[in-house]
Amino acid sequence: NAGVTQTPKFQVLKTGQSMTLQCAQDMNHEYMSWYRQDPGMGLRLIHYSVGAGITDQGEVPNGYNVSRSTTEDFPLRLLSAAPSQTSVYFCASSHGGLYNEQFFGPGTRLTVL
Amino acid sequence: AQSVTQPDIHITVSEGASLELRCNYSYGATPYLFWYVQSPGQGLQLLLKYFSGDTLVQGIKGFEAEFKRSQSSFNLRKPSVHWSDAAEYFCAVGPNSGGGADGLTFGKGTHLIIQP
Numbered sequence: 652n653a654g655v656t657q658t659p660k661f662q663v664l665k666t667g668q669s670m671t672l673q674c675a676q677d678m679n680h681e682y683m684s685w686y687r688q689d690p691g692m693g694l695r696l697i698h699y700s701v702g703a704g705i706t707d708q709g710e711v712p713n714g715y716n717v718s719r720s721t722t723e724d725f726p727l728r729l730l731s732a733a734p735s736q737t738s739v740y741f742c743a744s745s746h747g748g749l750y751n752e753q754f755f756g757p758g759t760r761l762t763v764l
Numbered sequence: 765a766q767s768v769t770q771p772d773i774h775i776t777v778s779e780g781a782s783l784e785l786r787c788n789y790s791y792g793a794t795p796y797l798f799w800y801v802q803s804p805g806q807g808l809q810l811l812l813k814y815f816s817g818d819t820l821v822q823g824i825k826g827f828e829a830e831f832k833r834s835q836s837s838f839n840l841r842k843p844s845v846h847w848s849d850a851a852e853y854f855c856a857v858g859p860n861s862g863g864g865a866d867g868l869t870f871g872k873g874t875h876l877i878i879q880p
Contacts, residue, residue, distance in 0.1 A: 655807070684867060691773075691872055692872060693768075693854060693870035693871050693872045693873055694808070694854065694856075694868075694870040695870070696867040696868065699867055709867050710867075710869075741807055741808070743807075743808075749858065749867050749868065750796045750815075750858040750868070752810045752813070753808075753810065753868075755807030755808045755809070756807050757805075757806060757807050758805075758806075758807055
């Protein structure tokens with residue numbers, strides 16, 4: 652099993668550009684989440700999904716969209732990138748609930764100029 | 765809303781010495797508590813978790829943690845650290861509910877440095 656995969660590993664955007672961060676898991680987990688990690692801030696939940704077709708907002712959802720058309724994929728879209736979105740983004744998945752063990756991807760380091 | 769405090773931003777320990785990383789939480793009921801570890805350039809990995817029952821929980825890599833309700837603490841311990849334990853450690857808390865309302869709240873992390 653590949654576990655949780657994320658692409659790209661690194662990305663540089665200009666303010667106002669849009670892009671999609673990809674996340675896929677091959678463990679058949681129902682729950683998937685997106686977090687951002689900023690220096691000295693720990694991880695903060697952006698959006699999560701409890702199954703295909705169902706998504707909900709986390710702590711810091713503004714500026715991000717998600718969709719969950721399949722169990723395996725959970726892409727994160729930045730509609731109009733801003734410098735405040737410079738961060739490291741982690742995707743995670745879990746089986747049986749958000750409070751069971753979450754398996755994290757390796758992260759995407761995004762810089763917005 | 766729940767919150768998590770990790771008072772120590774950095775901790776330096778000699779290899780072979782014991783370790784204790786502190787975690788305090790604020791929550792109205794009994795929370796779900798977690799410790800995750802992040803090695804450089806990697807995602808997070810679960811070390812251990814507490815949901816209920818025995819307040820001393822054992823995890824992977826020789827780590828343990830003790831839930832103390834009276835002190836609102838969930839400190840992580842290891843009797844003898846190895847150089848490979850150098851990493852960032854995160855404490856996290858979740859609502860004690862059946863649903864997935866708000867996800868986990870993470871502390872800001874403690875950076876562990878191992879001296880030879």
